[in-house]
Amino acid sequence: MTDKQKLFVDEYLKCMNVTRAYKKVYKNVRSDSVARSAGNRLLSKPDVKAYKEQRVQEIHDENTADIQEVMEYLTAVMRGEQKDEVLTMDGDIELLRSNTKERNKAAELLAKSYGAFEKNVNLSIEVPVFTGESDLED
Structure with missing residues (x-):
């Protein structure tokens, strides 16, 4: 696979437009x-397709939060450690702790992830089985 082909795949993944990506890499094509x-x-x-799939996976791995990162973020919000930027009347930006509603929602999401709200209901049902049913009259 050539360097230009790799560059084409990278450009394609940026804009998701085959025509634009090809023309950007292969400048002689008008x-x-x-x-x-x-x-x-x-x-x-096949080799270009494989490289594209590899790059998609790499981009996904770099840019997607894993479960630990999500849990840490929710914990920081719940504890009020996460600050929000708020524009004041003076036009300044002030950092404020997350409000109670946001903190409660973070706590709820954390609790759900730990299964705190699951209700386990075990039912045991016995279905009666009738024998000699063919002997009965209608």
């Missing part, structure tokens, strides 16, 4: 229809 068909052909190649 026609939109040529860029679109060549870009689609390029994306269908």
Whole structure:
């Protein structure tokens, strides 16, 4: 796989537009229809497709919060450690602790993640089985 092909995939993942990405990397191509068909052909190649999938996974791993990060954030909000930027009447920006409503919501989400609100109901039902049913008259 060439460096230009890798660059094309990276550009494509930025804009999600085959034509624009192809024309940005392959500057000698001026026609939109040529860029679109060549870009689609390029994306269908196995090595380019594999590189694209690898890059998508890398981007996902870099940009997506894991469960620990979410739990830490919710805990910080619940404890009032998370500050919100608020615009004052003077036009200044002031940092304030999360309000009670936001803190309660964070506490609720944390509690739900620990299963605090689950209700375990165990039911035991016995279904009667009738024998000799064929002997009964209608």
